Amino acid sequence: MDTLLAVRARGITKSFGDVVALDGVDLDVTPGQIHGLVGPNGAGKTTLLGLLLGLAVADSGSLDILGTPVGRTLDAPDGVAGFVDGPGLYPSLTARQNLAALAALRGDDARTTAIDDALAQVGLTDVADERARGFSLGMRQRLGLAAALLTKPRLLVLDEPSNGLDPAGKKHVHGVLTRLATDGTGVVLSSHRMDDVEALCSDVTLLATGRVVFSGPLSKLADEEQELDYRIRTSDAPAARQLAAETPGIRLVDDAGVRHDAQVLLVRALVPALDELMVRLVQAGVAVRELSPLVSPLEAAFLALTEPEEAGR
Amino acid sequence: MTAALTHAQARGAGARRASVARCYRFELVKLVSQWRIRLLVLACWIVPALFVAGVSQQSTLPVDTLFGRWMHATGWAGPLVVLGFAGTWALPLLTSVVAGDVFAAEDRLGTWRHLLVAVRSPRRIFAGKAFASLTVLLLLVAGLACSSAAGGVVAVGNQPLVGLDGHLLTPADAAVKVLLAWVCVLAPTLALAGIGLLGSVALGRSPMGLLLPVLVALAMQLAQMMPLPVAVRLALPSYAFIAWNGLFTGPAQLAPLLIGTGVSLAWAVLATALAYLLFLRRDFTNLSDDGSGRRAVTAGVLPLIGLVAVTVAVLTTSITATATATGSGIGQEKVQSSVATAFAHLYRMQTEQLHRPAVTEDRLRATATCNKGGLQVAAQGPGNDWRCVVSWHLPGVQAAGQAIYQLDVTPDGRFMADGDGPKEVNGYFLVRTPEGDTPNPLWQFDGNVELLSTPKG
Structure with missing residues (x-):
């Protein structure tokens, strides 16, 4: 056919x-x-x-x-x-x-x-x-x-x-x-x-x-997108923060202005670095209760691909 | 799961257009589902009957309207009174509401793209809308005619009707001529409907599109009230709204009626064709574009002005052979002839009312001598300063009888004769009969002058 x-x-x-x-x-x-x-x-x-x-x-x-x-x-x-x-x-x-x-x-x-x-x-x-x-x-x-x-x-x-x-x-x-x-x-x-x-x-x-x-x-x-911001909620926020700081490719994001939640961590990373952080958290016995991008990949791509053109007008 | 498209499927995937009949039915469903259309249909089928029945029972009749003075005498006067009113107001308004909105409604609702995707043919959409609005208009006009006739016949009765030259029409003749008169006004109604379609297409969402038939009808009525040359008067489709008057004379004045009908149909065809062409040229991809614009308006108006010019030229050429095309068409001899003829017919009627010995129109040998504004002014053209002296002879009586009338002649040829005496003949609105006092047919009467005819004699 x-x-x-x-x-x-x-x-x-x-x-x-x-x-x-x-x-x-x-x-x-x-x-x-x-x-x-x-x-x-x-x-x-x-x-x-x-x-x-x-x-x-x-x-x-x-x-x-x-x-x-x-x-x-x-x-x-x-x-x-x-x-x-x-x-x-x-x-x-x-x-x-x-x-x-x-x-x-x-x-x-x-x-x-x-x-x-x-x-x-x-x-x-x-x-x-x-x-x-x-x-x-x-x-x-x-x-x-x-x-x-x-x-x-x-x-x-x-x-x-x-x-x-x-x-x-x-x-x-x-x-x-x-x-x-x-x-x-x-x-x-x-x-x-x-x-x-x-x-x-x-x-x-x-x-x-x-x-x-x-x-x-x-x-x-x-995949083609740049680093994204992710919101991570864990069972042990201080330990998770420590592990994130030690993981290559992970940057902690200042969450000033974002609704304060002691259990939530904001990080900026590419997908491979994020995968590595997840592995480390699990190995350290820290439970991951929530993982979500702050801005969706599509929205991020949309902004990245369209804003330069708008700015160039 | 069949997540694949084969060449066989593709070959059978040509654009399928909805037929004109389906488009027509779809448009009809949409029109009839509107409350205002339903109300109009109800009103047109009920209100005229109530109006005619109600007015016929009043002591004061609408004598300013043609045949209004006969509403006590016969039920067939009612539908003609309604027809006169309809030609002035109702039919332009109805065409505005129905045809003037049939395209603009899609702009207002934002449904053009939906409709185009469903039908896939602007031509068929146009045909469906035009036929559907025509159907609703015919339903409304039929309602006006049937309702007013039924109201008149039920309330007053199936009596003979006095024609515009005073002769009596039998009830059957009256019924046929009333029907014909209503059929005749379909032509100018179609012309207004065509203008409505044109306005709806060319002016888009603008309220002017909806109002166009009313405005055009109003402008043409104003023009008919002006002392225009006959050729110009007949070149306007609005003349057909009054040309049916000629059906109620003996013989019928068919020439103005046929010309008026032909002109109206030409307007209907041209206006509809222009609307069609403008509609096909419209770009439906741009939502902010509702098809209106200076070019669209110009393309719609100029050809109609051209049609008037051509019609005036043709009528001027053809009428000149028989009458004065550039004049008013109202001359002394025509007025005298019309007044004398109507008087003779009505005198015979009065004679029968008074149970006097019967006399025929031939034996009366009625003549009229008319002048306008005294002897200093040429006796021609419209005006309320016409004065006629009617003379007649009775068998066996040496002296001729004489009666005086003041005439108000309007530019369209209609006149109202007001009796000035003697009192026993035409000076009082009642006559004393053995059965009691009854309206005097010679006191005031309506008549008309055929604008196209050549003076007799």
Whole structure:
């Protein structure tokens, strides 16, 4: 079986007048992969997502979606669903009516069971017959996702799907996206929430001023990063502090200004040095109760890769 | 797990567009789900009946509105009164609310991208929206017509209707002509709907887009009140809102009606086509761009101005052969003929009311001598200073009867004749009949002058 990419973009350029929104962007998304698009405001994320949805056509470059070359606007192949700049919902219709109208529009099977199933997946069963006018942002996001699910997409394109979600809503959305990816759907999502991207995405593309500054697996991004700050909680803080000071590559960080906790140690290190510290702590009989980066690797990379460009303007 | 895409799957993955029929149904669902549209539908199907029934029971009738003075006499006057009001206010407002908002609503809700991804064809979106708004408009107009007719017939009865030249239409004729009159105003309503679509596309979220049909209708009504040349008057689609008057004369004044309908349809087609072209050119990738802009407005306005110019030129050329295209179309001989004809028909009616020996219009040989503002002023054009002396003959009576009328002739050719005596004929609003006092048909009556016709004789 010859496998194709869900998205294959090469040298995509798109300008709006004098503003270059995308400048030679490459992007590969395989079926079954959740791919994150990260970048500061104005980086070109929404423009790129719009191209994937067929809302615009690139000025130059080639774009294949689900194995089909995309030419004209709105020529994106069937099987692509999603939204940019928030889901489009009609406030005078109920959640169920929104989905039924959309299903009827697409000529899809608009059976009650299919709509009920989509609503259940995103956790909106209880408000299925309420008008969308009264929905919160998080509920609108989930209903937008349900609308996309109805089309049984093979490529799902989502712009900031986690906006406004409460923990329960976030759990629903993450569950849906993970299931879709498991079933072979390619998912491309943009987000400013690094925890979401790290929790969901296997691969990530960082955009800054329309250019790709990084593209690849999240793990590779973390490896390439500089030293990170870590928060370590142990059973014996003085001993741990002593061991950290003695471990090569570990620097103790002044925690002034950080909420004081006598059991917590802040260190700055590369991953290998941190591994060595963990080994030493265990050998010394000091229990490690918590180890977490103060800033996530993705966020650190995001700041490192994008701030220089912003500073250079 | 099927985390792979094969060439076979890719080959079957062409863009699937929603059909026009599905888009139409989708747009219709959205429109009908709006409370304001539901309220409008209810209002259009209920309020006219209540209005006509209520007014018909009042002692004071809306005599300033065409056929208003006959609302006590027949149920068929009610729908024509409502039609006159609808042409002035209701239909422009309805087209504004329905067609003037059908595109702008997507901007307001931020749903364009959602819709485009679902449908994948701006052309079909446009067609769906245009047909859906047209359907709702037709439903509203049908409601106005049916409701007002039902209210009139139920409250007053299925009686003969007095036409604009005084002749009596049987109830069946009246029903058919009322229906035709409502059908005729669909053409200018479509023109306003086209302008509404154009405004909705060209002006985006601006409130001006919503108000455009009302503003255009208002401007054209003001123009119709001005002493414009006939060719210019007929070149505006608003003339079709009053051209149905010609259906209620014998013979029917069809030329202005057909021209007005043709002009209105041309406006509807051109405005819709312009809206379509502007819509296809819109860039939906930029959220801050709602399609409005100086170029869009210019591209929408200039062709319509061009259409007016071409229509005026064509009408001027074609009308000059039969009438004065550059004049008001209201001349002395036409006014005299209209007044004499209406008087003869109504005199016959009065004769029947008084149980006098029957007399036909031919035997009455009614004539009118009219002047305007005294002898110093040329007897032509609109004005409230027309004065007519009507003369008639009764069989077996040597002397001719005479009655005086003051006329208020409006620029669109409609006039209201106010009797000045003698009292026994047209000087008092009641006549004494064996059954009691009844309204005097000769006291005041409405009529119209066909602007396009050539003077007889």
